[in-house]
Amino acid sequence: MAANYWTSTQRKYWTFTPEKLAEIRDDLDRQAAKAIEQHPYPDRRLMFIFLRDRLLQLAKRLPFRQQCVATALVYLHRYFLSTPMQNVNLYLLTATAFYLASKTEESPHHIRLVAAEARQAWPEFVPGDVSRLGEMEFCLISEMHSQLIVWHPYRSLIALKENQDLKLSNDELGLAWSIINDSYMTDLPLTCAPHLIAIIAMFLAVVFLPTAKAAGTLRPISHDTLANPDSGPFSSLVGRQALSGSFNAVIGNLQMSNHPGSQTNPAPNGKARASLNDSSSQRVDREKTIAAIKESEKLQNIMRFLVESGIDIEQMIESTQEMISLYDVWEQYSEKSIKDTVSRCLKSRALDN
Structure with a gap:
């Protein structure tokens, strides 16, 4: 061994x-x-x-x-x-x-x-x-x-919890734990080191904890589980649809360049107006989400940690996207x-x- x-x-x-x-x-x-x-x-x-x-x-x-x-x-x-x-x-x-x-x-x-x-x-x-x-x-x-x-990534996640600079809460740890469990339905166990999967789970958990709380998808993690990871339940992330939408909204905005809006189009009416209103509302929500992320001291600490840790950022981004795609596909499960x-x-x- x-x-x-x-x-x-x-x-x-x-x-x-x-x-x-x-x-x-x-x-x-x-x-x-x-x-x-x-x-x-x-x-x-x-x-x-x-x-x-x-x-x-x-x-x-x-x-x-x-x-x-x-x-x-x-x-x-x-x-x-x-x-x-x-x-x-x-x-x-x-x-x-x-x-x-x-x-x-x-x-x-x-x-x-x-x-x-x-x-x-x-x-x-x-x-x-x-x-x-x-x-x-x-x-x-x-x-x-x-x-x-x-x-497995569980021990690495516990180590991240013990990092005083990251200041992870038990709620964030519980959400990350579920994301790690879900990673076994993807190719990540064959393409990523365990510590990288733990970092991805931590990052997603911190970013989307507010959404998880609002959707009631949090599963608290017990002190027994922290002391002995083998004792915890193999729980999955519930409320996947709401979180999937948030994942896509944030990643979509991070990847979007500034394009001219649709204001040059003729004034819409009927279904077209409703569609435009929905689009505008989603854009505003995304902008608020991105702004909140940028203002988050915890997320800034995580970004600093990622840079200083020397991990492959490109691989992390690709693997994060793979986790996001899982929750999209999961909605088709029968x-x-x-x-x-x-x-x-x-x-x-x-x-x-």
Whole structure:
């Protein structure tokens, strides 16, 4: 086991540039073109939301550490770099990833117990033979080349909380914690160092804490969780639509150049006037948001911290945008639709036997 992230197998073998990741997936898609064409799955992020929910469904039945779910999701990310989703029983794989992660995170469960709980949760797709889960575990370990140790952003976030210059509140920490949990539905575990994900989550939490409070989406973080991150719940960010709108408003304004307004157009009426009024109102709201951010002493401290820390600002911006896009895509999530699609694929390809 590596003593730190910088010498870990995660950094050496399981961290990719977005371009390299796209290349790996394109090659995989070409190799499995027929299966993918016959059973197209929705956006990868939506599939990971579905898999995350299945992990939590299984975890409710068994005592577990929070990082078991996070580690299992990373295992799934890695596995799907060599195996298309259409070529595997996702329910059996999810149960196996949880079982393996629970051992890695030193919170083990007996294989028969995990298999029995998975069978009870998904009787149609999880075989009763315990050996099938053992075979899938061997396959999962093999595909990851026995490189099972995963470094997570939670400890880095705690370290940021202890930085006196940043002055993070528990509310901001709780919001950042949920954003980190949501990052496992994106490619960030494969493209970013854990500390960078923690910084992104902290930045977004500070910027959008007022919106989260207004939307009632805050989930307070307990002192027990601060002392022992494994004890906290694997909570997600709720009220995603409101926050997604705020994300886009701020980022949009930061990227906008000054263009002439629509005042040169003829005076609108009817729907055109209503549309213009809405646009003007949104512009005013965005301007107020940007002004508030610029006047925030805490945000200025964070900006100073980012400059002095020497992190890759360009990578942070791109990764922040990836988090923002997740909340946009999340609005399209339909568990029933994905469940039906997966079911048809498993039955058609006889992957449930």
